[in-house]
Amino acid sequence: MGGSGEAIRAKVRERYSIAATGRGSCQDDACCASGYSSVELVRIPAESVLGLGSGNPVRHARLRPGETVVDLGSGGGIDVFLASGLVGPGGSATGIDMTPMMVARASTAAASHNIPNASFVLAPIEKLPFPDAHADVVLSNCVINLSPDKPAVFAEAFRILKPGGRLVISDVVQERDLGAIEDDCGCVGNAMVREEYLKTIRTAGFVGLRIVEDRPWRTGPNGIDASAVTLVARKPAQEVST
Numbered sequence: 001m002g003g004s005g006e007a008i009r010a011k012v013r014e015r016y017s018i019a020a021t022g023r024g025s026c027q028d029d030a031c032c033a034s035g036y037s038s039v040e041l042v043r044i045p046a047e048s049v050l051g052l053g054s055g056n057p058v059r060h061a062r063l064r065p066g067e068t069v070v071d072l073g074s075g076g077g078i079d080v081f082l083a084s085g086l087v088g089p090g091g092s093a094t095g096i097d098m099t100p101m102m103v104a105r106a107s108t109a110a111a112s113h114n115i116p117n118a119s120f121v122l123a124p125i126e127k128l129p130f131p132d133a134h135a136d137v138v139l140s141n142c143v144i145n146l147s148p149d150k151p152a153v154f155a156e157a158f159r160i161l162k163p164g165g166r167l168v169i170s171d172v173v174q175e176r177d178l179g180a181i182e183d184d185c186g187c188v189g190n191a192m193v194r195e196e197y198l199k200t201i202r203t204a205g206f207v208g209l210r211i212v213e214d215r216p217w218r219t220g221p222n223g224i225d226a227s228a229v230t231l232v233a234r235k236p237a238q239e240v241s242t
């Protein structure tokens, strides 16, 4: 999947409008890989589970009651609902997604299951509708690889986190520059090469970056083409003076 930023976003939106109907998950098996236990899945609305993630970032987020969580590219809401249960009624979890049908599906699930501390907002993850220092935790699951402007996504995540706030994301990275490849899903075709991706996160200001899960995502004749990584990083507790 190549093209200009807007063309990429339009294609992604089109694809995930179909996925929001519960059909059309990626044909790539790895794309439907799920890292959730049955214990986790029974706690959340079944309609939020669309099999679109690349990991389970909530499991690594150490969420505490009362925390404010933002999920970038929330899809059907799976990670928002898991997070809302862990932060409890004194906390909140908000999903951001640019596909209207995804936001509608997740919002309907929140209302029909009476989960008031889970909400969903239609917006691009490159321009988040929150003030500075709003969130304790920013999550994302198999989304940033789709963005045509990854530095803007990490800059926005950094901006909306409180000092000391955590970034916990699962995503797909290329293991070498794959060039223009056939990739309907977009998860691999738009992904960054691993080292560049990690550098982009650090350049945004994040520190303490640790990869907590790492597994092959797509393998070709030359070995592993792309991997699914889950990583944790944080915004420094104090402003770094320059």
Ligand SMILES: C[S@@+](CC[C@H](N)C(=O)[O-])C[C@H]1O[C@@H](n2cnc3c(N)ncnc32)[C@H](O)[C@@H]1O
Pocket (backbone or CB within 6 Å): 009, 012, 013, 016, 050, 051, 052, 053, 054, 072, 073, 074, 075, 076, 077, 078, 096, 097, 098, 099, 102, 123, 124, 125, 126, 140, 141, 142, 143, 146, 147, 148
């Ligand atoms: C692969 S799905 C993952 C959904 C969810 N995180 C999960 O694990 O099930 C990608 C989601 O991100 C959304 N998305 C992709 N690019 C986006 C962008 N630039 N801004 C906002 N949402 C985006 C899509 O609409 C879709 O719902």
